[in-house]
Amino acid sequence: MTLRLYDTASRTVRDFVPVVTGKVGIYHCGLTVQGPPHLGHIRKEVTFDVLRRWFEFRGYAVTLVANITDIDDKVLAKETEQDGPWWAIAYANVRALHAAYTALGCLPPTYEPRATGHIPEMVELIAQLIERGHAYPADDGSGDVYFDVRSWPDYGTLSNQRLDDMEPAADADARGKRDPRDFALWKGHKEDEPVTASWPTPWGRGRPGWHLECSAMVGKYLGDEFDIHGGGLDLRFPHHENELAQSTAAGRPFARYWMHNAMLNLDGEKMSKSVGVSLLVSDVATRFRPIDVRYYLIAPHYRSIIEFTEAAMAEAATAFQRVEGYVVRATEVTGGIDPAVGEPDPDFTAAMDDDLSVPAALAALQRAVREGNKLLADGDSPALADNLAGVRRMLGLLGLDPLDPLWVGATDRTGSSQAIDGLVAALLDQRQEARARKDFAAADAIRDRLGEAGVEVEDTPQGPRWTVVG
Template identity: 35%
Template sequence: MKIFNTLSNKKEEFKPQIAGKVNMYVCGPTVYNYIHIGNARSVIAFDTIRRYLEYRGYEVKYISNFTDVDDKMINQARKENVSVADLADRYIKAFVADTTALNIKPATFNPRATEEITDIISFIKVLIAKGYAYVVDNDVYFRAKKFTKYGCLSGQNIDELEEGASQHISVEEQKKKEDAIDFALWKGQKTLDEIAWNSPWGKGRPGWHIECSVMSTKYLGNTIDIHGGGQDLQFPHHENELAQSEAKTGQKFVNYWLHNGFVTVGEKQEKMSKSLNNFITVHDLLKKVDPQVLRFYMSSVQYRKPINYTEDGLKQAEAVLKRYKNILRNIKERLSEKNDVSDSDLAERLIDAKKKFIAAMDDDFNVQNALSVMHELTLHVNVHLNNDFIDHKNLHDFVQLMDEWLLIFGVKITTEMENDDTIQKLVDQRNLARQNKDWATSDQIRDELLAKGIILEDTPQGTRWHHVKA
């Protein structure tokens, strides 16, 4: 298996520290609002990666945090006249509800920054003792230049970073910092109504970057196999995480850095973000869209590539899922027939498809190529189903294979057949009309059923029906 490592900017052979086990940390949401589908893209991308690793036999320890204190949290809490804790609780519940609907596997653990304050303070103390951090008034800053590899993850030139940073900080902050690129580990309380904790440097709260360093190393160890997040986190968040973590432990922080592409919208394909006010929340979208369709749509593009969100894209994803459901339903019907035959060609195609699927996903989780394998196999099985005799064993194997593969994409298709006597009577009447070549009555019954949301399929084995939304 090869994975594209942002740190080396190339694909590398994946070798976890412990054979058969993977430690994985993914930056979670700042819980001050509902997540939009740009946020959901990261959650879905890394859940898909996790599911594939488990499909390949790895035991995955998956940690994803909640940032439940920062400037956005404080500002939103003030705006709503609620406490930061109450705001966080509300949107954590909303996040869980939305991601459950999208069939995201629960993390092994979701640490919250506000519950790790003691460990955050201890972490900062070590950085101060090692000379990597310094105190100014009630604030604590990290000496970025002292960490000689600073900029290695994002490929940034430190002099250019310094020049850019100096243009974006206030005069007051400029006076506090030894260098413009230094970043806050601890922020002293500015007003009495601001949430704060006691520390050796006075009342205050942690900086954003330090939270993830503490939570990832606390629950996964000093060196992590995989660290994931959106491309927008590569700098400064992940760059700062790497610097302060390795400065503290003296060990490599992450072996494989993975960053997912953005969700874009509109003709200009702008990045979806709250700051541009061009976002759609998952909470609102799920009122209109089948969660499985949205999940499949967001899973069907390789994680590093951008997704341009469109309604047409959703419709295409829905159509693909319907095709999969139809073939699985047709197989279920035909397996009830006593017409078994051995088909060596079908058996070989199943074996070949599994090899190709794994080869595609082993190549940096190339879901598009994997879906192409599934599509080609489905076409061949459809042809086989038109035969008078079918291979029961290999069709059973195909169903199992499709169930396993679709679950990697977070999709679980049910093929329970509808059983409605009224509908079946109309289908029987239409069949009789067709036998009598009464096409007007046949079409009338078809239209009547379609108005009820029922689709008919005329096959060599007879007429089948199912609901439009099935």
């Protein structure tokens, strides 16, 4: 079966056909590093991490490029709010983003280009656009360079809007614009802005407009025509519309597929940087296990809005821990397996091929877990090992295998020092002796004492097992 993806531009689900057979180039808009990432930002990262893992499973050589926009109005504005130069603030937020990636099990992108490192590529693109008659330097001496939307009849196709219905762009004084909807490719240096935030160009010193960096960088690393361009749905317009216009007007075919993930809302509204930052990844990760957070973020379809609530998050954690519990117990019984030999359930594969239908894929996974639990009741067997391998393979494709080195430490439910192992084992021996002589009061007393110390005891057909909780 072919992989099918929903393409925002055509508003249909289409068979995926790569530019180059066997390869896929994906570019998704990383962050404008004006602040540390919140749960909404990381939803996007996790979504594209799952996409990337699925393409790799399907045998594609994946090139994943996620940019960092480290210079723009908002970043500069932080300089006056916070103590420190804009570039230090941007860098600190890059580091926070990397910490969030790691915490939530996202594989690093193939490359992570930064806007400030690609000024020459941007200048080149502007020159091409001016030469072709689609951009012009403002005649008010501001040093701004604008994209001429009237010169590009296709402007508006991505967001399905007509130019005449659009409101004026407010990214600069309209004085130098030919049309109020023209957007800035380049912004001339202003007296009150730091000189460090300006670069020389044929049109004077200045800094890039918001959209230019992505067109320049995607062109450099993925080519004039590439496979998939992604990002949050809120980027569809103006950001992606403008990228598309800039690139195609410069003669570059650009993205074949546009993928946009839906927002994560809080209190019924989109989490917005301008409304105030809440639900920082660094904060959520202290209240919930990161692997549970990842499950919560990918369990709904990527094109469905997530209304964040603590209750739903906690419920998702319970749901995932059921799966995780099976993996842990089955691993204890089988002695461990190599997940690479596992085969995903056909229903799982079909669901993932169908525009990354993770909810349906998880339903298949849950059925496999139920089967596994039944097998587990009979102890070790080839069928159990087989099932466990399949379950772990499926989990791995979602970045959720609890035994992946990625998560070790964070989710280790049995790990403790050898001393604790010995002490608990000794107490459990005493309890087993008590049970053997039907002294259940003594046996339960030992279990209660262990429970008070945070050690939970369960009796299984293979004997008692214990885990450290909390």
